[in-house]
Amino acid sequence: MIKPRTMPGVMELLPRDQIAFQRMLDVIRRNYERFGFLPVETPVMELSDVLLTKTGGETERQVYFVQSTGALEKGGEGLPELAMRFDLTVPLARYVAQYEHELAFPFKRYQMQRVYRGERAQRGRFREFYQCDIDVIGKDTLGLRFDAEIPAVIHAVFSDLDIGPFTIQINNRKLMRGFFEGQGVADGEQQMLVLREVDKLDKRGPEAVFETLTGPDFGLADEVVRAIMDFVAIRSSGLADGLARLDVLGGGSASFEEGVAELREVLSLVQAFGVPDDAVAINLSIARGLDYYTGTVYETTLDEYPQIGSICSGGRYDNLAENYTKSHLPGVGISIGLTRLFWQLREAGIVSTAESTVKALVALMDDARVEDSLALAQQLRAAGINTEVQLEPKKLAKQFQYADRAGIRFVVLSGEDEAARGVVTVKDLRRGEQFEVGRGELGGALKVELEQARVMHVE
Amino acid sequence: MIKPRTMPGVMELLPRDQIAFQRMLDVIRRNYERFGFLPVETPVMELSDVLLTKTGGETERQVYFVQSTGALEKGGEGLPELAMRFDLTVPLARYVAQYEHELAFPFKRYQMQRVYRGERAQRGRFREFYQCDIDVIGKDTLGLRFDAEIPAVIHAVFSDLDIGPFTIQINNRKLMRGFFEGQGVADGEQQMLVLREVDKLDKRGPEAVFETLTGPDFGLADEVVRAIMDFVAIRSSGLADGLARLDVLGGGSASFEEGVAELREVLSLVQAFGVPDDAVAINLSIARGLDYYTGTVYETTLDEYPQIGSICSGGRYDNLAENYTKSHLPGVGISIGLTRLFWQLREAGIVSTAESTVKALVALMDDARVEDSLALAQQLRAAGINTEVQLEPKKLAKQFQYADRAGIRFVVLSGEDEAARGVVTVKDLRRGEQFEVGRGELGGALKVELEQARVMHVE
Known part of the structure; x- marks a missing residue:
């Protein structure tokens, strides 16, 4: 090991x-x-003679030289042929x-x-x-x-x-x-x-x-x-x-x-x-x-x-x-x-860990509904929203915890109840809010939210 | 040399x-x-012992090893410490x-x-x-x-x-x-x-x-x-x-x-x-x-x-x-x-040389008007359009030739005449068309044209 x-x-x-x-x-x-x-x-890599036109000096002492296994075995005089x-x-x-x-x-x-x-x-x-x-x-x-x-x-x-x-x-x-x-x-x-x-x-x-x-x-x-x-x-x-x-x-x-x-x-x-x-x-x-x-x-x-x-x-x-x-x-x-x-x-504390490139996590409320999650993810991706899908069964609380730690802003939920009503529930982890949106409007709705965030420089 | x-x-x-x-x-x-x-x-670069856990075989023979000038001078037994x-x-x-x-x-x-x-x-x-x-x-x-x-x-x-x-x-x-x-x-x-x-x-x-x-x-x-x-x-x-x-x-x-x-x-x-x-x-x-x-x-x-x-x-x-x-x-x-x-x-001829990342060249019709060019360039850049400015005097034909060869789509012209009338002339080299636009609308107008091109996948 x-x-x-x-x-x-x-x-x-x-x-x-x-x-x-x-x-x-x-x-x-x-x-x-x-x-x-x-x-x-x-x-x-550059050829050493091209890279090191000026010999000597501190700069040359800091150069990394490169040799393939073959060249290394052969040995040879002078500087290696390649340098970074x-x-x-x-x-x-x-x-x-x-x-x-x-x-x-x-x-x-x-x-x-x-x-x-x-x-x-x-x-x-x-x-x-x-x-x-x-x-x-x-x-x-x-x-x-x-x-x-x-x-x-x-x-x-x-x-x-x-x-x-x-x-x-x-x-x-x-x-x-x-x-x-x-x-x-x-x-x-x-x-x-x-x-x-x-x-x-x-x-x-x-x-x-x-x-x-x-x-x-x-x-x-x-x-x-x-x-x-x-x-x-x-x-x-x-x-x-x-x-x-x-x-x-x-x-x-x-x-x-x-x-x-x-x-x-x-x-x-x-x-x-x-x-x-x-x-x-x-x-x-x-x-x-x-x-x-x-x-x-x-x-x-x-x-x-x-x-x-x-x-x-x-x-x-x-x-x-x-x-x-x-x-x-x-x-x-x-x-x-x-x-x-x-x-x-x-x-200096001027930059900090960024929000994730992933903007939405489609949660998996019921393993049998995974194809529904995939359909929602497709819709989100088509709207230009980077989306992850919870593909394996896991407690819902763990899914939220994951999204939170990973810096993913939206968690999308679609259980039997939502499906029956033709809506999805969206949890906005940044604002700590929850809202419902019609299935067909999901991509557009999140896109608007993200666009607002971008314009307001909060992102 | x-x-x-x-x-x-x-x-x-x-x-x-x-x-x-x-x-x-x-x-x-x-x-x-x-x-x-x-x-x-x-x-x-990785440490050689980390990179080469499996010894022998073709892969190892193709490895590039790296040594700083100092390490090279010291020589030493066995493989160099670093490899790519x-x-x-x-x-x-x-x-x-x-x-x-x-x-x-x-x-x-x-x-x-x-x-x-x-x-x-x-x-x-x-x-x-x-x-x-x-x-x-x-x-x-x-x-x-x-x-x-x-x-x-x-x-x-x-x-x-x-x-x-x-x-x-x-x-x-x-x-x-x-x-x-x-x-x-x-x-x-x-x-x-x-x-x-x-x-x-x-x-x-x-x-x-x-x-x-x-x-x-x-x-x-x-x-x-x-x-x-x-x-x-x-x-x-x-x-x-x-x-x-x-x-x-x-x-x-x-x-x-x-x-x-x-x-x-x-x-x-x-x-x-x-x-x-x-x-x-x-x-x-x-x-x-x-x-x-x-x-x-x-x-x-x-x-x-x-x-x-x-x-x-x-x-x-x-x-x-x-x-x-x-x-x-x-x-x-x-x-x-x-x-x-x-x-x-x-x-196979499937990809070819792309249109330039530079979308507009502000031409220089009169060296004394360079500050006017710079103002137009600022407007274009603020609209999100990658813009080059002709900073040095050159025949206008040469400026067009340059834009054409460089794959720049728009050449923006603003001479005394245009300035007096509050417009600029735009040559669209891709379409072979020329049009006038109000100074204030320049950025918006070109942005619309570029957006159309993007949506139509001609870009």
Whole structure:
């Protein structure tokens, strides 16, 4: 006998939690599609030489390699031929380069699949997790308007997910780089290191970060560090305030002014995309650890749960697929790490176990009447109502108990008495009410009730 | 520069094919949910000792093993710790055993995920493919009514998929075993071998199979082989014919008579579940290669494409999770191998590239009017219509060409003239028509058109 268990670092859910998770996936997908993004799925395994174009580094150390039984027995030198994707960006780059001549550009794709990282096992860290990505890829060029469309998608997704107020925070890497250059921190790598320290502001506090940056590792002058810390503390609320804060930044290097102009243009357009004025804020501290982004960068935070950190991040990059094609493919995109987000929302008590996908249970009052139950179930299903039938004899109280625990809203009862009168009895477990309805009207009646619930967002 | 390519044996789709595939997934899921099955997802990797409880055999040779970079460097004896699932049945067994005390039985679950097999690369064989499974798992017992519900689900799924007429074929392993015992083929293993030969009837023809079974490998008497071949040739059409054919089989061993009784009961109930009389047929040749099934077995074939073989198969089994728990967990289930099915349907020309998920493109007639486009797009999206906006200046002819190639049905035009008159022009590329509509009515008007298309099944 083998103990049934999963590997550490994966999230496996009981059905009612899976339903809640699936609803979030559906909401995200619906909104991605609403904005015209097209679905792509890629294989979970890629050829190692394709996946690992950059050797070394932390990322490679976290890669899972795959070998069939045959390959394993043969042994062999070097890395295994296959590896599992660790994000959806490298597969996107490979996909766009591979099908370049069959795709229309700008290419807007969404991809919602699991990715794999051999992380150290740790609470809230996952080795398998969903990423829900959108990207717009241009050929040669991609206008700034696409940078302004991204917040509209973020806003639609998180409004629809209904997990509380949130703020979409924007920065621009050119602006940031230009500012650092103006402070004499001209070296790209040092900028990255300073930014990494600055990224720790929330965790370590301003004093500790100040000490590090003026200390032996960085050796920056006090006033430079103060200027940097003032700069990264800049936040805006609303469009007018945002533009005003950009105005007072003054001039700087070419990169700085280009960044300011881009940020200004993006901010100004966002409202035309239907995003409310107060949903987007400038946050000049956003660096997005990666070397990858070159212009606009995004983070989104829940106003009431700042400790959760960014729930949706991304930005603009210069060239998606330089390892696979000579074509110049600039892009802009975001990613939602849904497994981690779901876990955090559950920990914070923001999402709870969902009502079942099953809406009605046709009870079995008398075993001889099972065909009657099946006829009622058919009627309900034809009306679009997910229906389970009690197929085996069981005490009625147990049937109710089951429906209640399973999160099934309606229990449909049809005994001899009801049959004689041409009606069925419906128990609405959510409202704690009971009503009778004509047999022929059952499907329609429950459909109306469910539609009301949907509209009223109680579901 | 690295050549962008996927590993052999995977199916990767361009967006419009992905849309067609996703629609099939959605239809299957909707119907599984309609019958009260609950969603489960399991990690793609399982611990090797959990996954590979039975050692040896073809299955294990096809397993993909997984190692993180760290584990790979360490080396080590024996099999790697992790392996990728090769079906959804073993993960289900592990899941049910692991959460036994938190699940309600009978447990009805659906699972639609990819599985992995290190198959020899071959046209139409996949190393990564979707399985779409349902199973009902009982605790201690599970009534035959659940066997009769399965054809109702199959019927709902394939009617809704709309890929042509199909027949659900049923057999019973007890009946088959009993019959073989009556013919003096009493040994279970020899029965399996004979069945395997019989399974080749369609491929090799009756004469070749007859020769093999009377030949040195099996050494069966001519009349025994004739009896077997007559038996497996039995097919029914409709319920009355099916019951009649069972009647003339006469008596036999206990197993035989139990099987006949079960098949009779399942057949008799199927109609009450809403399955038309002619959709289910007895086919006494169905063996389902596996040792696994113990009662009812199912195969489903497309009437006009018999060469595709079974598109949905499964059956009843005695005990799901004997390797993980002492609890007795009988079950019944089916599986649709969607990746292979999709590939075959495409090869046969039955499914074609779908219309886009994007329903409307708001054209850009004048770059200065982009905010007007954005306002129209917002209106369309609010009406539930997936909408793309032409964000960058481009010749109008090119915009139409793009919409046409991308499978977008409506192009929305709003120039100065339209704006002055408070209308927009809509080009319906599917119907080749053009019409004007008041600005405020745009969303509603297109919604009605799309709803009509949906109801008329032209979509």
